[in-house]
Amino acid sequence: MIEFLLHPGSGVSPYLQIVQQVRQALRLGLLREGDRLPTIKTVVAQLAINPNTVLKAYRELEHEGLVAPRPGAGTFVLRTLADDTVTAHDPLRADLRAWLDQAWQAGLDDDSIEALFWTTFRVARREAGSKEDVA
Amino acid sequence: MIWLTWRQFRFSALTVFGVLGAVALALAHTGPRLSREYADLRAACGGASCHPEAFEDFFFSHLGVYLGLNALVIAVPAVVGVFWGAPLISREFETGTQDLVWQQSVPRRRWLAVKLGLVGLAAIAAAGLAVAAVSWWSRPFDATTIDGAGRMSPVLFDARGYAVLGRAAFAFALGAAAGLLIRRTVPAMAVTFAVVVAVQIVMPTMVRPHLATPARLETVITANNLNGVEASGPGGTVRGLQAGIGPPGAWILTNETVDSAGRTVDTLPAWVSDCTTPEAPSGEITQQQCLQRLAAAGYRQVVTYHPADRFWPFQAYETAIFGMLSLLLAGFCFLRIRPS
Amino acid sequence: MTAVVRAQGLGKRYGRRRALSECTVDIPAGRVVGLVGPNGAGKTTLLRLAVGQLTPTTGSIEVLGGRPAADAAQLSRVGYVAQSTPVYSGLTVEEHLMLGDRLNPRWDMRIARDRIESAGLDSRQRAGRLSGGQRAQLALALAVAKRPDLLILDEPVSALDPLARREFLSGLMESAADTGASVVVSSHVVGDLERICDYLMILVASRVRLAGDIDELLASHHQLIGPRRDPTTLPGAEVITARHTERQTTLLVRAQRPVDDPAWTVAEIGLEDLVLAYMKADAASLSPMEVLR
Numbered sequence: 161m162i163e164f165l166l167h168p169g170s171g172v173s174p175y176l177q178i179v180q181q182v183r184q185a186l187r188l189g190l191l192r193e194g195d196r197l198p199t200i201k202t203v204v205a206q207l208a209i210n211p212n213t214v215l216k217a218y219r220e221l222e223h224e225g226l227v228a229p230r231p232g233a234g235t236f237v238l239r240t241l242a243d244d245t246v247t248a249h250d251p252l253r254a255d256l257r258a259w260l261d262q263a264w265q266a267g268l269d270d271d272s273i274e275a276l277f278w279t280t281f282r283v284a285r286r287e288a289g290s291k292e293d294v295a
Numbered sequence: 296m297i298w299l300t301w302r303q304f305r306f307s308a309l310t311v312f313g314v315l316g317a318v319a320l321a322l323a324h325t326g327p328r329l330s331r332e333y334a335d336l337r338a339a340c341g342g343a344s345c346h347p348e349a350f351e352d353f354f355f356s357h358l359g360v361y362l363g364l365n366a367l368v369i370a371v372p373a374v375v376g377v378f379w380g381a382p383l384i385s386r387e388f389e390t391g392t393q394d395l396v397w398q399q400s401v402p403r404r405r406w407l408a409v410k411l412g413l414v415g416l417a418a419i420a421a422a423g424l425a426v427a428a429v430s431w432w433s434r435p436f437d438a439t440t441i442d443g444a445g446r447m448s449p450v451l452f453d454a455r456g457y458a459v460l461g462r463a464a465f466a467f468a469l470g471a472a473a474g475l476l477i478r479r480t481v482p483a484m485a486v487t488f489a490v491v492v493a494v495q496i497v498m499p500t501m502v503r504p505h506l507a508t509p510a511r512l513e514t515v516i517t518a519n520n521l522n523g524v525e526a527s528g529p530g531g532t533v534r535g536l537q538a539g540i541g542p543p544g545a546w547i548l549t550n551e552t553v554d555s556a557g558r559t560v561d562t563l564p565a566w567v568s569d570c571t572t573p574e575a576p577s578g579e580i581t582q583q584q585c586l587q588r589l590a591a592a593g594y595r596q597v598v599t600y601h602p603a604d605r606f607w608p609f610q611a612y613e614t615a616i617f618g619m620l621s622l623l624l625a626g627f628c629f630l631r632i633r634p635s
Numbered sequence: 636m637t638a639v640v641r642a643q644g645l646g647k648r649y650g651r652r653r654a655l656s657e658c659t660v661d662i663p664a665g666r667v668v669g670l671v672g673p674n675g676a677g678k679t680t681l682l683r684l685a686v687g688q689l690t691p692t693t694g695s696i697e698v699l700g701g702r703p704a705a706d707a708a709q710l711s712r713v714g715y716v717a718q719s720t721p722v723y724s725g726l727t728v729e730e731h732l733m734l735g736d737r738l739n740p741r742w743d744m745r746i747a748r749d750r751i752e753s754a755g756l757d758s759r760q761r762a763g764r765l766s767g768g769q770r771a772q773l774a775l776a777l778a779v780a781k782r783p784d785l786l787i788l789d790e791p792v793s794a795l796d797p798l799a800r801r802e803f804l805s806g807l808m809e810s811a812a813d814t815g816a817s818v819v820v821s822s823h824v825v826g827d828l829e830r831i832c833d834y835l836m837i838l839v840a841s842r843v844r845l846a847g848d849i850d851e852l853l854a855s856h857h858q859l860i861g862p863r864r865d866p867t868t869l870p871g872a873e874v875i876t877a878r879h880t881e882r883q884t885t886l887l888v889r890a891q892r893p894v895d896d897p898a899w900t901v902a903e904i905g906l907e908d909l910v911l912a913y914m915k916a917d918a919a920s921l922s923p924m925e926v927l928r
Contacts, residue, residue: 166830174830201812205753208804209830210667211812298737302730303723390724394717395774398686399738400707400781634690634704 333435380470461617544603555593644694714778724763768799
């Protein structure tokens with residue numbers, strides 16, 4: 161059974177943090193097909209947050225097709241993201257590393273690199289528009 | 296609600312009933328022996344024609360306990376008012392528990408009704424137990440009819456009969472109302488005590504004399520009934536005469552010397568001192584002459600009183616008065632308990 | 636959704652002092668509502684009116700469709716934890732549960748015992764010997780076990796240490812998840828409310844300044860930073876507060892649509908800053924308060 165952690169200062173809303181942590185757990189194999197997510201009551205007792213927040217997060221995951229509720233039994237994992245293991249994306253990682261080296265060599269500092277990444281990412285996202293979310 | 300009332304009340308209840316119960320047991324233990332003692336004394340002096348002095352030793356040897364028990368009965372209303380009534384509601388305010396108990400699924404009025412009803416009944420029961428036990432034990436002493444100590448006298452009236460039940464209900468309701476108004480236990484207890492004591496004084500002095508029209512008795516002063524002379528000092532002006540008249544067991548309200556016109560006298564002529572009991576048999580003639588002269592001058596003794604047979608009617612009246620006051624106070628509590 | 640608390644022009648006056656004025660709110664059901672404001676703003680007054688411990692001087696209030704504390708049925712539907720978390724110090728924890736059992740028709744002893752156990756209370760302990768946090772947990776258990784449709788708590792954690800506070804809020808949320816009851820909690824600590832609430836009401840100086848869904852409030856309020864500008868009005872937006880330095884003007888605005896004007900840099904605002912801004916805004920009306928530096 162996974163446990164969630166909330167980072168109040170992170171600027172990411174609590175329900176998104178839960179969604180991200182479930183996705184991360186799926187990626188790392190901590191959650192597998194057929195596993196049951198912690199009940200809303202358990203999460204809420206552990207984190208002292210609004211039950212609707214957890215409900216919203218589980219619904220979002222359901223919408224992404226990762227989990228499904230079984231009435232009376234809980235919310236269960238449908239599929240993992242295990243094929244997205246880090247090793248499968250080694251080439252991407254190597255490219256990214258090369259780009260970073262270039263950026264540093266060009267004299268960019270950490271904040272500028274982050275800013276450059278995020279603005280480019282946002283623009284690209286917007287242009288990708290209504291395309292399905294790539295898990 | 297009954298469970299909660301008992302659970303909150305049980306310590307106070309056990310304390311008071313414990314004391315009363317212990318006293319009642321002691322009285323039950325010693326009572327029969329005293330009755331026998333009294334019966335023996337009566338048999339010895341020949342039955343109905345006993346002179347009160349025959350019982351004087353018997354009476355005065357138990358005087359302390361007798362008076363103490365009467366005081367106990369008179370004190371019961373004050374005790375239940377101060378220790379049961381005053382904290383009843385004020386404790387809830389002091390500890391803030393009204394925010395807990397008035398939010399349970401019991402409307403305030405029902406909460407109040409159960410608390411007032413149950414503890415009120417207990418207060419009446421405590422008074423009943425006290426007066427019943429003490430009245431039963433004191434029968435031999437009450438029967439000796441020592442002058443001025445009859446049932447109608449203020450000292451004894453409150454410790455016999457059943458008016459004390461009405462007073463207990465009144466004191467309890469008063470305590471509860473004080474607690475509701477003042478919201479602090481100790482001040483409520485103080486106020487309750489003060490009012491109960493005040494009523495205890497006011498009732499026999501200002502109310503009870505007027506519960507019925509007092510009877511009046513006017514007699515000539517004779518050597519038999521003249522007790523003495525009221526003077527401002529030895530050899531000083533004579534204010535009036537003291538005469539022991541009035542039926543036995545009556546409650547004497549006023550006992551005064553009046554002149555031929557019916558007015559209460561302030562002073563009497565100096566020769567009146569001759570009317571007192573002579574020291575030597577030779578002075579009897581002087582006394583007789585004085586008394587005749589007194590009667591000829593129109594001086595008489597007037598007593599206003601309530602006869603002994605008014606005991607039960609007066610008990611009923613007082614119980615009714617206190618009963619009504621209790622209901623009024625309880626009604627006040629029901630009005631004030633609503634949220635502000 | 637039906638409203639769980641509906642107030643119309645609700646006001647409460649003590650002599651000449653106004654504790655609450657012209658309060659008109661419609662609190663939806665099924666939410667965890669945070670009531671926030673400075674001390675003396677009227678939070679306790681509003682909550683006590685809602686549970687029927689006070690009666691209004693003006694206006695009206697309806698709770699779960701009925702008059703507060705009207706009868707036993709109404710009382711059984713609302714659970715209340717007062718600020719002092721009162722308990723009977725002479726009664727044990729177990730006896731408090733018996734009290735709840737006997738005085739409430741909808742009492743569920745299992746829920747009560749679960750809460751007591753989660754809070755780690757010894758049922759034979761006298762309530763007078765409990766710590767502040769334990770007392771709060773007992774008061775919460777009593778309120779929750781009667782299975783109310785609405786739970787009202789008046790600053791339940793303000794006197795508690797951080798651990799006790801967290802445990803209390805966990806317990807509260809657990810009960811809310813279990814029973815689906817609506818919750819109204821008052822506090823002056825915004826951080827706690829941020830965790831547990833999805834609806835907010837801001838009360839300042841006896842008036843309701845703001846009420847709404849937290850997500851919607853945060854989405855519709857924006858901080859605008861731009862060059863110094865003195866006329867502090869904006870088309871299509873309501874200015875809540877305005878601050879000026881020599882060269883810069885910072886505005887907090889409420890707008891349904893995002894502000895497009897390129898002269899302004901738009902930033903989102905956090906809940907705590909939002910509450911502070913409303914608390915600082917002018918007491919008489921919502922016109923902006925200018926603070927010159």
